[in-house]
Amino acid sequence: MESSEKELTKSKITQGFELSFSFDPEKLKEPYSERKIIYCSCGSVVTSSLCPFCGKKYSSVTPLRNGFGLFKLTSGKQTSDIKTHVYCIDISGSMEGNRIYSIQSTIKKKIQELVLVRPQDKVAIVLFESDCFIIGDGMTKTITVDSDSSFEDIQDIINKYPTVHPISESFDSLMNKIDSIKTNGRTASISGLWISILLVMKTGGDVFFCTDGMQNKGLGIDSVSKITQALKSQHGSTVVNLFFFEDCDSFIGSFSSIASITKGRVSSIRLDNVKKGVDAAMKRENLGYDVEFTYKHPKGIELDKGIQSMHIVSSSEAIPIRYTVTNPDLIKKMSSLKVQVVMKYKAPNGSEMKAVIEGLIDLVETVGSQDVKVVISTTLNVISQLVEQNNFKDARDELNRLKTYKFNISADEDKMFKETLPYLESFIEQGQSGAIPKDQVVAVLNNMRSIKPSDISTK
Ligand SMILES: [Zn+2]
Numbered sequence: 001m002e003s004s005e006k007e008l009t010k011s012k013i014t015q016g017f018e019l020s021f022s023f024d025p026e027k028l029k030e031p032y033s034e035r036k037i038i039y040c041s042c043g044s045v046v047t048s049s050l051c052p053f054c055g056k057k058y059s060s061v062t063p064l065r066n067g068f069g070l071f072k073l074t075s076g077k078q079t080s081d082i083k084t085h086v087y088c089i090d091i092s093g094s095m096e097g098n099r100i101y102s103i104q105s106t107i108k109k110k111i112q113e114l115v116l117v118r119p120q121d122k123v124a125i126v127l128f129e130s131d132c133f134i135i136g137d138g139m140t141k142t143i144t145v146d147s148d149s150s151f152e153d154i155q156d157i158i159n160k161y162p163t164v165h166p167i168s169e170s171f172d173s174l175m176n177k178i179d180s181i182k183t184n185g186r187t188a189s190i191s192g193l194w195i196s197i198l199l200v201m202k203t204g205g206d207v208f209f210c211t212d213g214m215q216n217k218g219l220g221i222d223s224v225s226k227i228t229q230a231l232k233s234q235h236g237s238t239v240v241n242l243f244f245f246e247d248c249d250s251f252i253g254s255f256s257s258i259a260s261i262t263k264g265r266v267s268s269i270r271l272d273n274v275k276k277g278v279d280a281a282m283k284r285e286n287l288g289y290d291v292e293f294t295y296k297h298p299k300g301i302e303l304d305k306g307i308q309s310m311h312i313v314s315s316s317e318a319i320p321i322r323y324t325v326t327n328p329d330l331i332k333k334m335s336s337l338k339v340q341v342v343m344k345y346k347a348p349n350g351s352e353m354k355a356v357i358e359g360l361i362d363l364v365e366t367v368g369s370q371d372v373k374v375v376i377s378t379t380l381n382v383i384s385q386l387v388e389q390n391n392f393k394d395a396r397d398e399l400n401r402l403k404t405y406k407f408n409i410s411a412d413e414d415k416m417f418k419e420t421l422p423y424l425e426s427f428i429e430q431g432q433s434g435a436i437p438k439d440q441v442v443a444v445l446n447n448m449r450s451i452k453p454s455d456i457s458t459k
Contacts, residue, residue, distance in 0.1 A: 001067060001321070001341065001359035009366050009406060010332045017325040019301065021339065021359040022318040028287040028345075028355060029315075032070040037354060038062045044296040044340055045356045052338045053298055067358040076350030083205035084122040084164060085114070088196035089181070090211035092129045096183040099245065102278040103210055104178050110282060111167065111174055119168035124199050125177060128192030129185030130217050134199075137165045138173030145195060147188045147218040151226055154191065154219075158198035187211065188218030193258070194227055197238060201230075204237030206264070208282060209255075212245040221254050231261055239348065240264040243281050246271045263289045263312060263348070285315045288345035288353065296340040297323060300330030313345060321359070335401060337361045366406040375405065376417075377449040383428070384445035392432035399425055424448075 004020040038046040038061060042054040046061050047069075062069060087107050091100065111123055125135035132145040140162050145154060167174070189211045196207045215221070231238060241264040242255055248268070256266045263286060269277035291310040295303050304322040313319070321341060325331055343355040367375045379402050386395035403421055407414050431441035 001339075001357045003359050003361050005361055007362040007364050007404075008337075010363050011366055013325055013328045013331050013363070015325060015328055017328070018304070019323045019325070019337070019361065021321040021323075023321065023341065023343075023357055024318050025287050025313050025315055027068055027357075028070065028313070028353075030068070030070055032072045032353065033063075034072050035062075037069075037071055037356065042296075045342060047340075047356070047358060053296055053340075062356065064356060064358060067360060069356045071354045071356070072347075073352040073354060076347060076352075082120050082122065082166075082203050083118070084124065084200045084203045085205050086124045086126055086196040086199050086207045088126045088128070088192050088207055088209040090129075090187060090189060090192075090213065091127045091181060091183045092185055092187040092213055093183055094213050098274045099212060099278075100181060100183050102275045104181060105275070106278045106282050107208075108175060108178055109279075111171065111178075115167045115171050120166050121205070122164040122203065123167050123170065123174055124164050124196075125174065126192050126196045126199070127181065128188045128218075129183070130188060131185075132188055132192045132195055132218065134161065134195060135177050136161070136199075137167075137170035138177040139165055139170050145191065147191060149191065149218070151194065151219060151223055154194050155198060158195060161199070164199070164202075186217045187213045187215055189213075189215040190220065190223050190227075191218030193240075193255075194219060194223065197227060197231065197240060197258075200238045201234050206239040206241060208241050208243065210243040210278075212248055214248075224254060224258060228257055228261055231258065237349065238262055239286065242266045243278070244268050245274075265312070265314065280316075283316065286312055286348055287315055288313045288347055291343060291345040294342045294344075295321075296342075298330070298334065298337065298339075300325065300327040301337070301339075302326045313343075332363070334363055335404065336363055362404060364404045364406050366408060368408045372407050372409055375407075376402070380445050380449045384442050384449075387428065387431060387438060387445065388442050390438070392428060395428055396425065399428065 001021045001023050038058070040046050040051040040054060040056055042051060042056070044051060044053045046058045047064050048061055049058055051058065089103055114121060114123065122137065124137055127133040127135060131147050134143040134145065143157065145157060193209050196209065200207050240259050240262045242259045246268050259266045265284065265286060267281040267284070269281050289312045291313050293307055293309065295306055297303065301323040304324055306321060307319065323339065331337060339359045341357045343357065345353055347353050379398060383395045383398050386398060399421065403418065407417065427436065427441060427444065430436040431438050
């Protein structure tokens with residue numbers, strides 16, 4: 001989770017101070033683990049040997065990578081790994097010009113990407129105006145589906161339709177067919193949509209349906225409920241995404257049940273920049289649905305109207321998470337501020353998933369020039385006592401804390417001082433390993449207590 005600040009100076013933290021984080025859903029595409037998530041009795045996910053929220057000790061933890069972990073709870077439907085992607089495009093007269101050019105170029109870009117990452121997948125093109133045209137993968141003869149064909153006639157045609165080839169084989173013919181698209185005629189949109197859904201249902205996959213006008217040919221609105229019924233009884237692996245131009249908002253309603261039943265999207269494409277609009281709408285991808293959030297954060301901050309649930313989580317829409325400081329004194333006692341968000345959702349194939357997301361902000365102390373000497377000498381004193389007690393681990397933690405201080409001294413002096421710390425660290429390490437006698441380490445630390453940063457030189 002990206003936080004608005006990487007580190008915060010403690011003096012800046014006051015009552016009402018706002019902290020914000022954002023989560024990029026693209027991360028939900030990362031590989032998942034099937035191991036169990038370990039929870040602390042306080043409700044947080046145990047991600048380090050000490051629970052950051054209650055301090056309880058743990059010997060095993062839930063591993064996160066860069067503050068993120070994805071876990072599969074239950075398996076979804078066994079879908080074949082091969083998917084079919086059908087682009088169902090309105091080529092009626094009104095699509096002429098910018099609209100059809102933008103769609104052609106976006107689809108070509110998508111197929112170019114797809115052939116690299118999923119060459120075994122299948123892509124088919126269906127066009128509709130007064131009649132429908134099954135271009136398919138472009139390798140077989142185009143089939144014209146007369147607009148008088150019934151719901152059942154269309155089912156028969158698709159049942160007999162030849163197998164679509166993988167993109168790795170059909171790529172060139174697809175590109176040629178997309179380039180040769182011409183606009184003309186009226187709008188048999190529901191017939192085209194039904195053809196596309198049937199093609200996808202053979203393997204599972206997605207339909208990208210794009211139109212800019214009300215259906216006025218072929219199957220009527222009464223077929224929408226039949227299509228919804230067919231989608232309900234299939235195994236749930238066909239996703240229908242609908243794209244409309246902004247000036248068609250008035251009739252999106254009649255189609256949108258088809259998208260929502262498949263957890264697909266209904267997107268309206270802006271008219272001021274059609275090219276950009278088509279690109280953005282088609283690029284978005286559904287990554288999960290039925291999303292529920294739970295939050296865990298330390299006392300002293302409060303969640304600002306956090307999102308509790310989301311219907312669909314899609315790529316390219318970051319999820320914002322905001323907190324307000326309610327007790328600055330509690331927060332200032334910590335060296336870093338950690339928050340956790342657990343996102344429970346269903347993956348597109350129905351698997352139940354959990355994403356554990358951690359956000360971290362380092363809290364640093366700014367030390368005024370008159371206090372620098374005191375802080376350094378006090379810390380070195382504590383370190384030398386810890387070494388004397390053979391507590392090398394805490395001694396090194398204390399030294400690490402010294403690194404986080406922001407000394408209000410000249411940049412040169414600060415740099416010079418910070419450069420000496422690794423030497424000190426290796427000195428303590430050698431004490432721990434026995435390479436240098438412990439007493440000698442203590443003696444050096446005691447001698448160093450009286451120094452000012454400006455006294456120290458690495459030369
Ligand atoms: Zn805990």
